[in-house]
Amino acid sequence: MATIDIQGVSKGYGSRRVHADLNLSVQHGECFTLLGPSGCGKTVLLRLVAGFEQPESGSIRINGSPVSDPAAGINIPPDQRDLGVVFQDYAVWPHMTVLENVAYPLKLAKKQRREMEERALEAVAMVGMKGLEKRLPSELSGGQQQRVALARALVAGPSLMLLDEPLTNLDANLREEMRFEIKELQRKLGITVFYVTHDQEIALAISDRLAIMDGQGRVRQIGSPQDIFERPADVFVFNFMGIANFIPVRRVGDDWLVGQGDQRVPVGRPDGAGELYTVGCRPSDVRIAASGPGLRGVVRRASFLGAMMDYQVEVDGVIMRVALETHEAIAGGLMFKAGDPCALNFHDLLWFDSVSAEDTGGA
Amino acid sequence: MNNTARKGGVGAAQIILGLSIAILVIVVAVPVLLIFVNAFWVDGALNVKDVIRIIREKDTYQALVNSLIIAAGTTTGSTIVGTFFAWLVTRTDLPYKRFMKAMFLVPFMLPSFIGALAWKMLLSPRAGFINRFWMGTLGFEEPLFNIYSYAGIVLVEIMYLFPFVFIQVCGALERMDPTLEESARISGAGLFTITRKITIPLALPSILSGALLIMLYSMAHFGTVAVLGIENGIFNIPTLIYQRIHQSAGSFASIRTGTVLASILVMAAALIIWLQGKALSRGRYQIIAGKSFRPMELKLRALRLPLLILCLVYIAFTIVLPTVVIFLVGGLKTYGLPFTWENLSLDNYKFILFDYQVTRDAIWNSLSLGLGAALITMFAGVMISYVIVKMKVRGKGVLEFLGMLPFSVPGSVIALGVILAWSGRYGPNLYNTVWIILVAYIARYMAFSLKANSAALEQVHDSLVEAARACGASMWQALKDIVLPLVRPGMLAAFFLIFLPSLRELTVSIMLYSPTTRTIGVAIYTLNEDGETVRSAALAGIALFLIITGQTLINRFAKGRSA
Numbered sequence: 052m053a054t055i056d057i058q059g060v061s062k063g064y065g066s067r068r069v070h071a072d073l074n075l076s077v078q079h080g081e082c083f084t085l086l087g088p089s090g091c092g093k094t095v096l097l098r099l100v101a102g103f104e105q106p107e108s109g110s111i112r113i114n115g116s117p118v119s120d121p122a123a124g125i126n127i128p129p130d131q132r133d134l135g136v137v138f139q140d141y142a143v144w145p146h147m148t149v150l151e152n153v154a155y156p157l158k159l160a161k162k163q164r165r166e167m168e169e170r171a172l173e174a175v176a177m178v179g180m181k182g183l184e185k186r187l188p189s190e191l192s193g194g195q196q197q198r199v200a201l202a203r204a205l206v207a208g209p210s211l212m213l214l215d216e217p218l219t220n221l222d223a224n225l226r227e228e229m230r231f232e233i234k235e236l237q238r239k240l241g242i243t244v245f246y247v248t249h250d251q252e253i254a255l256a257i258s259d260r261l262a263i264m265d266g267q268g269r270v271r272q273i274g275s276p277q278d279i280f281e282r283p284a285d286v287f288v289f290n291f292m293g294i295a296n297f298i299p300v301r302r303v304g305d306d307w308l309v310g311q312g313d314q315r316v317p318v319g320r321p322d323g324a325g326e327l328y329t330v331g332c333r334p335s336d337v338r339i340a341a342s343g344p345g346l347r348g349v350v351r352r353a354s355f356l357g358a359m360m361d362y363q364v365e366v367d368g369v370i371m372r373v374a375l376e377t378h379e380a381i382a383g384g385l386m387f388k389a390g391d392p393c394a395l396n397f398h399d400l401l402w403f404d405s406v407s408a409e410d411t412g413g414a
Numbered sequence: 415m416n417n418t419a420r421k422g423g424v425g426a427a428q429i430i431l432g433l434s435i436a437i438l439v440i441v442v443a444v445p446v447l448l449i450f451v452n453a454f455w456v457d458g459a460l461n462v463k464d465v466i467r468i469i470r471e472k473d474t475y476q477a478l479v480n481s482l483i484i485a486a487g488t489t490t491g492s493t494i495v496g497t498f499f500a501w502l503v504t505r506t507d508l509p510y511k512r513f514m515k516a517m518f519l520v521p522f523m524l525p526s527f528i529g530a531l532a533w534k535m536l537l538s539p540r541a542g543f544i545n546r547f548w549m550g551t552l553g554f555e556e557p558l559f560n561i562y563s564y565a566g567i568v569l570v571e572i573m574y575l576f577p578f579v580f581i582q583v584c585g586a587l588e589r590m591d592p593t594l595e596e597s598a599r600i601s602g603a604g605l606f607t608i609t610r611k612i613t614i615p616l617a618l619p620s621i622l623s624g625a626l627l628i629m630l631y632s633m634a635h636f637g638t639v640a641v642l643g644i645e646n647g648i649f650n651i652p653t654l655i656y657q658r659i660h661q662s663a664g665s666f667a668s669i670r671t672g673t674v675l676a677s678i679l680v681m682a683a684a685l686i687i688w689l690q691g692k693a694l695s696r697g698r699y700q701i702i703a704g705k706s707f708r709p710m711e712l713k714l715r716a717l718r719l720p721l722l723i724l725c726l727v728y729i730a731f732t733i734v735l736p737t738v739v740i741f742l743v744g745g746l747k748t749y750g751l752p753f754t755w756e757n758l759s760l761d762n763y764k765f766i767l768f769d770y771q772v773t774r775d776a777i778w779n780s781l782s783l784g785l786g787a788a789l790i791t792m793f794a795g796v797m798i799s800y801v802i803v804k805m806k807v808r809g810k811g812v813l814e815f816l817g818m819l820p821f822s823v824p825g826s827v828i829a830l831g832v833i834l835a836w837s838g839r840y841g842p843n844l845y846n847t848v849w850i851i852l853v854a855y856i857a858r859y860m861a862f863s864l865k866a867n868s869a870a871l872e873q874v875h876d877s878l879v880e881a882a883r884a885c886g887a888s889m890w891q892a893l894k895d896i897v898l899p900l901v902r903p904g905m906l907a908a909f910f911l912i913f914l915p916s917l918r919e920l921t922v923s924i925m926l927y928s929p930t931t932r933t934i935g936v937a938i939y940t941l942n943e944d945g946e947t948v949r950s951a952a953l954a955g956i957a958l959f960l961i962i963t964g965q966t967l968i969n970r971f972a973k974g975r976s977a
Contacts, residue, residue: 103880129883136884142877146899155895156885203885213884 053114053210053243054079055100060109062095069095070268072109078260082237082244086254087264088291093247095268097215100245101136102129113211130159135204139216141196143188149175149199150184156207174206175199177236194225205236212237214246218253230257251292255280263288286403289331296337296371298330312367314346321402331401334374338396339364339385345394350387362387364395371395426889427807434798435809438816441857445831446680446823452834453673468674477654478678480564480643481633484650487568488575488632493625495572496579497617502721504587505613506712509722517729518580523965524737525918526574527637527935528954531942532736533570534641535743535951537561541750543739562645570638573732575631579624586620587613605712622693630686634679634824636921640939651675652826656925659830669834676827683822737958744952762952773953775930776937779848783933784916787855792908794856795863796871796901800893802864803871804879820861825921828857832926846928854922859915863908870904871897914964918957 055077062070069092077083085093098104100111102118110120113134118127129136143152154171162170175184178198188196197217204212214233218226234257237244248254254261255276262273265287272284283289286297300307300316307316307328321328338345339362348366355361360380362373373395380386387393454460468474499518503511521529536544537559545557560566594616598608614621636652643649649657655675658668714721743749745758766773801810802817823831832854836844844850874897882892920935927936934957941950 101880101884103883128888129880130886130888132884133886134884136881138877138881140875140877142875142881144878144881144896144900155882155887159886159891200881203881207886 054112055083055211055243055245056110056112056115057096057100058110058112060096060099060106060111062092062099062104062106068268070106073268073270075262075270075273077243077245080241080243081259082234082246082257084246084248084254084258084261085264086248086251086261086291087268088266089249091264091266092268093249093264094215097213097245097247101134101213102127102132133209133211135207135209135212137197137200137204137212137214137217139219141188141193141200141220143191143196143199143203145188147187148184149180149186149188149191152188152199153202153206156203160207170206174202177205178202178232194221194229197221197229201233201236205240210242212242212244214244216248216250219248219250226253233257255292263291283401286329286331289401289403294334294372296332296334298332298366298369298371300328300330302326302328309346310367310369314367316400317345318397319400319402321404323404325404327404329403331403332397332399334361334372336398336400337371337373338398339373339375339387340394340396341384341387341391343394345396348393348395350389350391350393352389353387360386362393364393366395427805430797431801431805431807431809431813434794434801435813435816437794438798438813438819438860441853442819442823442828442860443816445828445835445857446819448834449673449676449680449827449831452669453677464670465674468671469678471671473649473654474671474675477649477651477675480639480648481650483564484567484571484635484639485629485633487564488571489625489629491568491572492576492628493579493621496576496624497583497621499576499725500580500583500587502725504584506714506721508714508718508725514725514729515584517733519577520733521574522577522581523914523961524574524733524958525637525920525935525961526571526635527641527920527939528740528918528958529574529736530570530638530641531938531950531954532739533561533566535739535947536735537566561642562648564648567638567642567648570642571632571635574638575628578627578631579621582620582624582627583617586617590616619693623690626686626690626693630683630690630824633682634826634921636826636924637935637939640920640924641942651679652824652921655826655830659833659925669830672830673834676830679824679827680822683824687818687822740951740958741955743948744955746948746951749947762948763956766949766952766956770949772932772941773937773949776932776934776953777956779851779931780917780919780934783848783851783855784913786852787859787916788909788913790852791856791859791863791912792867792905795860795908796867796905799864799867799871800897803868804874804876804897817864820857820864823857825858825919826925828854829922829925832857832922845926846931848931851923851926851931851933854926855912855916855919858919858922859912862911862915866908866911867901867904870901870907874900910964910968914961914968917960917964 055075057073057075060070060073061068073096075085075096085096087093095104099106099119100113105126106119106121108121110122110125111118113132117123117125118132119125144155147155150168150171153174154167157167157170172184175181178201180195180198180202183191183195188199191199197220200217217233218229221229230253233244246254246257258276260273260275261279263271263279265271272279272288274282279288280292283292289295290297298316299310301311302308302325303313307320308314309316316330346366348364348371350362351365351370352363353360355377358377359374360377364371364373375385453465454462456464469478499514502508503515503518508514534542536542537557539545539557539560539562542557542561545559548554548558549556561570590613595608595612598612599605603611633650634652635650636656639648639650639653640656643653644657655672658671662668742753742758744762745760746753747757747759747761751757767777768774798813798817801807801813832850833845836842836850836853838845844853878896878900879892882896883889887895918935919933920939923933923936924939927933932940934953938950938954938957941947941953
């Protein structure tokens with residue numbers, strides 16, 4: 052059983068608070084991602100789990116046994132926590148060859164020479180680096196170095212892996228390839244992965260569950276990728292998961308009117324009884340037409356982005372972004388210019404009360 | 415990351431920190447503290463009146479003034495010379511710039527007291543070769559130049575110290591973003607205006623920092639003043655300390671005077687180091703890039719040839735001539751004979767290397783002391799730097815403060831402090847043994863080791879060590895397998911930065927030597943004092959040979975690594 056339980060953990064540096072009374076648990080065999088803007092303290096949390104930092108209060112358990120608990124005087128050093136860690140800057144030792152890097156954990160575990168070599172070669176092959184065993188890190192590309200780091204973290208067969216933005220320094224193609232490989236390895240080996248990143252695309256692709264952390268180190272929502280994407284708990288999460296339109300809405304009698312104008316919101320209504328709401332939607336959830344029913348607006352900017360058309364539309368003083376595929380736009384006669392009038396309809400709208408809309412979590 | 419101590423226990427981090435603090439306290443802090451205590455604390459009470467009385471004594475006052483005069487002259491001269499040459503080799507189309515740059519750095523490795531010795535042979539008022547030629551062959555009444563003067567001392571010091579400014583300014587001018595100058599040019603400024611309004615202000619922090627380094631060095635400098643000043647009674651602080659203690663064989667009064675003068679040196683040095691830090695931090699944002707650019711080059715046109723000749727003459731006059739004179743005089747049968755083939759032989763060199771007990775001992779002492787000091791200081795330095803650069807442990811601030819000390823304590827102060835600390839008053843008596851010199855060398859060269867090692871350690875990213883810890887390595891294993899191999903180049907650099915200068919060390923050794931513990935520097939100096947000029951020169955020649963060979967090997971090695 053490889054689980055992580057974080058209970059009531061607080062951590063600060065000098066007068067700066069990073070975490071206050073944080074609770075989080077990672078279940079056996081899942082890929083759990085901690086997603087948040089840079090500087091929110093997600094790396095600090097990973098370092099707390101790894102044992103590179105000590106919490107000021109609270110406790111951390113790995114596999115049920117406490118590894119950090121200042122109140123009980125428990126602080127297991129990182130080398131005795133039985134983890135694999137992969138760092139953002141790879142941290143491949145420059146004075147050792149690929150094989151030496153990968154074999155190092157086995158050497159420390161005092162394995163037989165034969166076994167050591169076999170398992171190291173196996174791990175090298177697993178990350179697709181066969182044939183490069185004798186290379187020095189300086190002779191490898193960034194992606195290859197990250198594979199070495201991955202093999203090194205896996206070789207001793209840990210049941211728990213911590214990954215700190217391991218793909219950030221790679222180029223876009225490699226990043227996409229590597230994220231599938233990491234996911235594949237995790238599934239194959241059945242290990243628990245605790246993954247830290249600020250890239251929501253990676254987080255959605257790789258995770259079984261993910262936690263969204265805001266700029267103050269508070270966890271805003273925990274759930275499956277679909278949950279988080281489709282049913283964001285608040286404006287912060289919605290905004291963080293992609294480009295978002297936020298439309299201020301006010302109640303007049305039984306109607307909901309956009310901005311300061313007098314056009315009615317075409318779909319849905321809020322659960323609560325407040326007077327002011329914010330309605331959220333993705334640019335791709337907006338349907339644009341030259342005329343017909345819906346919100347009347349004026350195209351302010353039209354950008355051709357290749358496969359996509361991106362419009363900025365003003366409706367009664369509120370600016371919204373609208374995206375549609377270029378071929379669709381051409382087929383449907385929806386190639387607008389700045390200044391053209393248009394009508395907007397919506398696939399789906401999310402209603403947030405205005406109080407939560409202002410709380411963007413410092414992001 | 416290293417805070418592995420469980421509650422109540424003492425972890426590896428605390429042991430290393432404690433050891434590092436202990437080394438710096440014993441080797442550097444205690445001697446310096448003893449100097450202050452001896453200067454200001456008499457019979458259990460603070461005594462400032464006596465200190466003032468000592469300062470107002472004619473000789474001590476004069477030595478203070480002399481130190482200031484010489485330091486001021488040397489600093490001004492070196493700054494002008496260093497900046498001018500730095501500008502020439504970086505910003506103009508002067509021919510053979512690479513060669514020039516290499517040559518201008520040669521004085522770094524030449525010991526200035528050997529230079530002073532050479533200039534004494536060339537320009538002493540009656541016996542100097544140039545003055546004899548001037549009066550004898552050309553028939554002038556008066557000698558051309560008397561080297562036994564303030565001007566002589568200052569000129570010789572400039573020759574050997576200007577590289578401090580030269581190298582700093584070269585670096586600044588090479589790193590300077592040329593767009594700064596180009597935009598001034600586009601705005602219609604002439605080259606002269608650009609140089610005055612843009613280039614010089616931008617390079618100013620580097621110029622200032624180099625100048626302050628020279629001032630620090632010159633004020634506490636022993637060799638040149640000892641060789642050239644004593645003849646006419648010109649003493650500065652270090653030479654007066656030496657003379658007092660040497661003449662009185664360590665009497666209380668002389669030690670007292672010494673500690674007062676040394677305290678003044680330490681305070682002045684601390685002030686200079688502080689100012690230098692200010693100058694450098696101001697420069698950090700001004701010269702923006704760490705990359706090197708291709709700087710704009712000024713066409714010298716008609717001045718190209720004259721300036722080339724000026725550089726060549728300067729190099730010939732200040733570097734080649736003194737070195738050649740040392741080797742030639744070392745080959746003479748008797749000092750004063752003309753340089754003809756009959757008068758020259760290798761006999762002196764043979765005698766000094768194989769037959770003469772004094773010099774054989776000296777060479778052996780210097781080699782073993784240098785080796786010992788370099789090894790010990792290298793290892794101590796890497797440990798202390800590790801705590802300062804890498805460890806997060808309580809009490810580190812103390813170590814950071816102690817780590818600054820070696821940089822601001824001049825050699826003669828260290829020697830005096832070591833005498834106070836190791837003469838048996840507080841434990842073992844090392845006085846008159848080779849060990850006291852070893853202790854002093856360690857204190858003197860600790861700064862070099864700290865600098866080289868912390869530079870190397872800053873290159874070792876924390877995550878490399880953390881990765882090892884996560885792989886199951888204990889702190890010691892991570893140090894042994896990851897940190898040590900990666901800082902080995904820095905340690906090696908520290909070793910040679912200590913070993914080579916210690917071969918020619920004079921300032922500290924001269925205060926601490928006994929008849930059997932002479933070093934090369936002491937032997938050269940005392941042989942010269944005793945009128946054994948040719949043997950002194952021959953030994954100096956051997957020292958130069960050792961130093962230049964060693965330096966060349968290191969440069970070759972360093973180039974091979976970086977290529």
